[in-house]
Amino acid sequence: MASVNRRVLPGFSLSLGYSVTYLSLLVLIPLGACFLKASSLSLSEFWAAVWTDQAQAAYRTTFGCALVAAAINVFIGLIVGWTLVRYDFPLKRMFDALVDLPFALPTAVAGMVYATLYVENGWLGQFLVPMGIEVAHSKLGIVMVLVFTGFPFVVRTVQPVLEALDAETEEAASILGANRLQTFMRVILPTMLPAIVTGFALAFARAVGEYGSVIFISGNVRFETEIAPMLIVSRLEQFAYREATAIAVVLLTASFVLLALINVLEKWSKRHG
Amino acid sequence: MADAIEKETQTPAPFRRSREDHWLVRGGLTLATLAIIGLLIVVPVVNVFSQAFSKGLATYWHSLTGDADTRHAILLTVTVAPVAVALNLVFGVAAAWCIARFQFRGRTLLITLIDLPFSVSPVVAGLVFVLLFGAQGYFGPWLREHGYQVIFATPALVLATAFVTFPFVARELIPVLEAIGPDEELAARSLGASGWQMFWKITLPNIKWGVLYGVILCNARAMGEFGAIYVVSGRITGQTDTVPLRVEKLFQDYNTPASFALASLLTLLALVTLFVKVGIERHARPRPAKKE
Incomplete structure (x- = not known):
């Protein structure tokens, strides 16, 4: 097919050339500049910039909260995905559509409204704060907004797999004497595992880089609720470009590793899905 | 189903x-x-x-239209976002064409690289443009000599927005083009259509829903972008503040009704985006790609 196409269909070199040029100008060269700038630092300077106590605390908050949020997303994403595929209830189409809202809602709005909801006199804070649950200005708040921004990933990766699951497998399990729980744990869950892991990785990757929503709710307390992207911004505001770049390189490396991992996982889920 | x-x-x-x-x-x-x-x-x-709406409809309307800085933010957002979307649209169509219709070396790599901006933190996306075009940046001195202002000005807002929303259109169109297949295009060519005739009369009408879908998703993200814009804009009130930045500033100034009034516009945009998305999905298109 390939060689036939290239002889008959036009525009191969034009479209490929344009794509690669645009990709290079907008994405690759700017990202390269970041690494180039970082390479102007000596190894000890680089280390001093990325491994301060403040930076370490920021990495712990960033990756820790992202991990917890992604794990929560797997749990609630499975419940929501399962319910939307298997059951019927009123307004189901609307709820299904609403799952995508975190993709469309600007993160700044999400952060602001979450911060307002969970403060002492907020709609939800008025019940939670007296119980000693402080969501605003705490790590819990960061986890909450990260759960929001990553929510659609697990639901949307799990849904197509559940829809494609054929009835015969479950019927066979049932005929062979498995109860529903056994069928779910031993037949359905293993089939969905690649999709679940992909959804988890996507939600995690998104959460690690998130900035807009977090700054509203975290209160930006050093060593406590400061995340790595905030640290970059505060270094930039001090015109400490090299330190900012060094921390950015750490984050970029983490995202590249995650991206590679997601790609491997997607290939794996296609083979097993 | x-x-x-x-x-x-x-x-x-x-x-x-x-x-x-x-x-x-x-x-x-x-x-x-x-x-x-x-x-x-x-x-x-x-x-x-x-x-x-907590302070009534009149206050709501006044906070949207009465403040010159807010008006400017709205105007800036509706100029920056369409430019960024248009740039990514042209790229998305070109990339989808070569990826869905041809086999070539580096195809998988290209697909992976298209996804790259999704996994880059918006703050880092902003930072890279500061490193290139800022006063201390690689092209900064040259730009200043020739009188161009990129960072802390509209061009940087467009660049940062285009970077963050880069994958949307391409990601939507690749599966759509692949699902349609090249048969109609091959027929058009064998009947003597020129390349552009084939594109305008066959390819584009076939993928129009996919294009629309990619554009509205891309636009929602472009209008709502915060982190990258925060870094490259310098947050100059009345000059480089887009709607999300203006929302933040009003919120930090404890002007809650005004910030929420402006936020309600963005929320409305998100809801309309979802609504249109559901409408398009009903209009015969293959299942949406897994990622956004």
Whole structure:
């Protein structure tokens, strides 16, 4: 097919050339500049910039909260995905559509409204704060907004797999004497595992880089609720470009590793899905 | 979906039951789903509008139109976002064409690289443009000599927005083009159509829903972008503040009704985007790609 196409269909070199040029100008060269700038630092300077106590605390908050949020997303994403595929209830189409809202809602709005909801006199804070649950200005708040921004990933990766699951497998399990729980744990869950892991990785990757929503709710307390992207911004505001770049390189490396991992996982889920 | 339903109706009753859950499980999970979506999504959305209108309709209208800086922010957002979307649209069509229709070395690499901006933190996306075009940046001195202002000005807003929303159109169009297949295009060519005739009369009409879908998603993200813009804009009130930045500034100034009034516009945009998206999905298109 390939060689036939290239002889008959036009525009191969034009479209490929344009794509690669645009990709290079907008994405690759700017990202390269970041690494180039970082390479102007000596190894000890680089280390001093990325491994301060403040930076370490920021990495712990960033990756820790992202991990917890992604794990929560797997749990609630499975419940929501399962319910939307298997059951019927009123307004189901609307709820299904609403799952995508975190993709469309600007993160700044999400952060602001979450911060307002969970403060002492907020709609939800008025019940939670007296119980000693402080969501605003705490790590819990960061986890909450990260759960929001990553929510659609697990639901949307799990849904197509559940829809494609054929009835015969479950019927066979049932005929062979498995109860529903056994069928779910031993037949359905293993089939969905690649999709679940992909959804988890996507939600995690998104959460690690998130900035807009977090700054509203975290209160930006050093060593406590400061995340790595905030640290970059505060270094930039001090015109400490090299330190900012060094921390950015750490984050970029983490995202590249995650991206590679997601790609491997997607290939794996296609083979097993 | 339709296949699944058909299959179920054909299955004899005793076996069909094997796929049905106990009513307690059913009810429990349904309630849990409603609670999750309600608490995570519905309550915040309702809260935005309730806060926005808390001081009445007149105050709402006044906070949107009475403040010159807010008006400027709205104007800036509706100029920057369409430019960024248009740039990514041209790229998306070109990239989808070469990826969906041809085999070449580096194809997989290209697909992976298209996704790259999704996994880069918006703050880092902003930073890279500061490193290139800022006063201390690689091209900064040259730009200043020739009188161009990129950072802390509209060009940087466009660049940062285009970077962050880079993958949207391409990601939507690749599966659409692949699903349609090249038969009609091959026929058009063999009947003597020129390349551009084929593109305008066959390819584009075939993918128009996919294009629209990619554009509205890309636009929603472009208008709402915060982190990258925060870094490259310098946050100059009345000059480089876009709507999301203006929302933040009003919120930090404890002007809650005004910030929520402006936020309600962005929320409305998100809801309209979802609405259009559902409409397009009904208009015969393959299942959306897994990632955004």
